[in-house]
Amino acid sequence: MELFDNLGLGLETAVRLDNLLYCFLGVLLGTAVGVLPGIGPTATIGLLLPITFGLEPVSALIMLAGIYYGAQYGGSTTAILINLPGESSAAVTAIDGHEMAKKGRAGPALAAAAIGSFFAGTVATIVIVLFGPPLAGVALTFGSAEFFSLVVLGLIASITLARGSTIKALAMIVLGLLFGTVGQDIYTGTPRFTFGVRELFDGVNFVSVAVGMFGIAEILRNLEDEKTRKLVTKTITDLWPSREDFRRMTAPILRGTVLGSALGILPGAGHVLASFGAYALEKRVSKHPEEFGHGAIEAVASPESANNAAAQTSFIPLLTLGLPANPVMALMLAGLAIHGISAGPSVIDREPELFWGLIVSMWIGNLFLVLLNLPLIGIWVRMLTIPYRMLYPAIIAFAAIGTYSLAFSAWDVFAIAFFGLLGYGLIKLGCEPAPLLLGFVLGPLLEDHLRRALIISRGDPSIFISRPISAVLLAFAVGAIVIAVLPAIRQKREVVFKEEV
Amino acid sequence: MPQVRRALNDIMAGAIFVAIGVAFATGSLAYDVGSPLRMGPGYVPLVLGGILVTLGLLVIVKGFIAGTGEPIGEVDWRAVILITAALLFFGVTINGLGVVGALLGSTLLAAFARSATSIREAVIIAVGLTVLSVVIFIVALQLRLPLAGSWIPL
Numbered sequence: 001m002e003l004f005d006n007l008g009l010g011l012e013t014a015v016r017l018d019n020l021l022y023c024f025l026g027v028l029l030g031t032a033v034g035v036l037p038g039i040g041p042t043a044t045i046g047l048l049l050p051i052t053f054g055l056e057p058v059s060a061l062i063m064l065a066g067i068y069y070g071a072q073y074g075g076s077t078t079a080i081l082i083n084l085p086g087e088s089s090a091a092v093t094a095i096d097g098h099e100m101a102k103k104g105r106a107g108p109a110l111a112a113a114a115i116g117s118f119f120a121g122t123v124a125t126i127v128i129v130l131f132g133p134p135l136a137g138v139a140l141t142f143g144s145a146e147f148f149s150l151v152v153l154g155l156i157a158s159i160t161l162a163r164g165s166t167i168k169a170l171a172m173i174v175l176g177l178l179f180g181t182v183g184q185d186i187y188t189g190t191p192r193f194t195f196g197v198r199e200l201f202d203g204v205n206f207v208s209v210a211v212g213m214f215g216i217a218e219i220l221r222n223l224e225d226e227k228t229r230k231l232v233t234k235t236i237t238d239l240w241p242s243r244e245d246f247r248r249m250t251a252p253i254l255r256g257t258v259l260g261s262a263l264g265i266l267p268g269a270g271h272v273l274a275s276f277g278a279y280a281l282e283k284r285v286s287k288h289p290e291e292f293g294h295g296a297i298e299a300v301a302s303p304e305s306a307n308n309a310a311a312q313t314s315f316i317p318l319l320t321l322g323l324p325a326n327p328v329m330a331l332m333l334a335g336l337a338i339h340g341i342s343a344g345p346s347v348i349d350r351e352p353e354l355f356w357g358l359i360v361s362m363w364i365g366n367l368f369l370v371l372l373n374l375p376l377i378g379i380w381v382r383m384l385t386i387p388y389r390m391l392y393p394a395i396i397a398f399a400a401i402g403t404y405s406l407a408f409s410a411w412d413v414f415a416i417a418f419f420g421l422l423g424y425g426l427i428k429l430g431c432e433p434a435p436l437l438l439g440f441v442l443g444p445l446l447e448d449h450l451r452r453a454l455i456i457s458r459g460d461p462s463i464f465i466s467r468p469i470s471a472v473l474l475a476f477a478v479g480a481i482v483i484a485v486l487p488a489i490r491q492k493r494e495v496v497f498k499e500e501v
Numbered sequence: 502m503p504q505v506r507r508a509l510n511d512i513m514a515g516a517i518f519v520a521i522g523v524a525f526a527t528g529s530l531a532y533d534v535g536s537p538l539r540m541g542p543g544y545v546p547l548v549l550g551g552i553l554v555t556l557g558l559l560v561i562v563k564g565f566i567a568g569t570g571e572p573i574g575e576v577d578w579r580a581v582i583l584i585t586a587a588l589l590f591f592g593v594t595i596n597g598l599g600v601v602g603a604l605l606g607s608t609l610l611a612a613f614a615r616s617a618t619s620i621r622e623a624v625i626i627a628v629g630l631t632v633l634s635v636v637i638f639i640v641a642l643q644l645r646l647p648l649a650g651s652w653i654p655l
Contacts, residue, residue, distance in 0.1 A: 459538030
């Protein structure tokens with residue numbers, strides 16, 4: 001069967017000694033940085049991205065993916081132990097996970113997260129194998145009109161789940177699109193908004209944008225109110241969950257995995273919705289919902305499984321459509337571009353080794369995570385005790401030197417400062433940074449396809465609605481805006497967030 | 502007056518959007534705008550700038566009518582200025598001073614961004630981080646960055 005041939009090719013690539021090593025290194029580094037409080041997966045990947053540039057594309061991508069799950073898992077460790085989720089999807093884990101830790105059950109909570117993540121990762125890998133190639137086949141028939149509409153849908157979808165005002169989120173997307181136009185125009189070569197600075201001809205460096213908006217802005221917010229972090233560590237004695245724990249977490253892990261795999265494919269903040277959704281679902285079906293919020297192991301196992309499954313399946317739109325579903329995937333897309341690979345439906349055919357190698361390595365990465373995290377938990381706990389006064393200057397130093405080393409351009413470092421300030425200001429004014437980053441990365445793609453489609457149609461904009469697939473995609477985008485704006489649904493959404501954060 | 506303070510958050514965000522939108526839109530007029538059939542380099546930025554101004558105005562209007570959101574809260578200006586300065590210092594001096602000098606200066610500035618950090622502590626953090634970064638980036642990752650730059654005669 002072709003599928004097994006492909007998986008065989010992937011396995012061959014993934015178990016090459018150097019790739020195994022990069023996968024392991026990625027998972028290790030990702031977890032280490034992800035465990036550090038105050039750095040979420042996006043900033044982690046932004047900071048560690050430069051390390052992968054010297055590698056060949058497959059190895060670089062395998063390592064990046066490893067960093068991603070590592071960071072994700074590290075984030076839940078922080079959430080459980082010090083109630084400081086690195087990103088929104090870990091916020092759910094923090095609720096009951098930290099309660100468990102306070103009761104001296106940090107070990108089982110961490111184990112539940114690790115086991116749930118591993119199981120979910122395995123299933124999600126199979127989902128990618130099954131659904132990736134057919135989806136890419138559909139996407140191969142896409143023309144510029146379809147791709148334009150697809151990007152529009154992806155951008156709009158990213159706001160429906162962002163917290164806060166819909167108009168602000170829309171404005172953040174457009175702001176990102178505008179920053180994306182800086183640099184040479186693809187058709188005429190005219191430098192736009194570069195103020196004569198040669199370093200800006202290739203556009204603003206996306207690493208600067210990501211590190212500024214997610215890393216520096218976060219530091220500024222953390223310095224504002226240095227909360228006293230209560231570390232719960234002394235109580236980690238028994239790591240392994242009891243038989244009762246296992247009995248209670250089996251079904252939640254299964255439910256979380258299914259929910260997460262499905263939601264991850266959707267563009268937008270799928271993994272956030274997945275963990276919130278899994279929590280709500282478990283609370284509803286549980287025989288003892290009164291335990292939720294006070295350390296129920298189901299409330300850790302299910303959202304963590306959902307979160308990890310979604311994190312994995314969100315690679316599907318990236319690899320098959322070239323459409324990042326979240327800021328982390330946007331960074332991956334940009335990372336691929338640096339290696340000269342334009343993600344999209346042709347990747348499977350043109351770079352089968354890369355595609356299948358990455359998929360198999362995802363599973364191996366998840367295996368490493370379990371093997372690594374349970375025994376190494378003591379080291380992670382010790383990393384948690386690094387005081388913030390040492391940590392944030394380190395983040396700044398690494399951000400500066402790492403970003404500078406990409407192109408040896410001081411402007412890239414200045415851009416970090418600019419986007420850090422802008423991000424900090426906008427976050428304080430209630431605007432989320434994620435839509436901006438997506439807009440920034442997708443901006444050039446959007447403009448390219450828009451212009452190409454209109455050249456094909458001789459300037460007639462009806463091409464976007466006269467072609468059926470494009471029309472359906474745009475209809476979904478309009479639907480997504482309606483859902484986001486509609487007051488009844490909006491209120492419900494806010495209730496979900498308020499109740500469970 | 503909590504009502505006014507709440508709305509302020511929207512109004513300021515909207516003002517930022519309008520300002521940046523206007524800047525991009527007027528800037529794009531300097532380039533060839535073209536027509537939908539043959540879009541010039543200025544076309545897309547002009548349209549996007551226009552959309553951003555519209556959205557910004559909507560946010561402002563909403564701020565005046567329905568003022569939602571949370572209060573803005575205090576801004577730690579010391580942190581804002583020193584963190585920015587740390588990054589700018591690195592960018593300006595990396596060629597002239599080299600990695601060691603640029604890192605020492607920027608980590609020192611960054612360490613002082615937190616008011617509770619003492620001078621002694623800040624110096625220890627700066628030196629420690631500089632050594633650590635050199636070990637990671639120059640020794641381990643073999644980045645070709647000069648340890649000492651052109652301003653330092655060796």
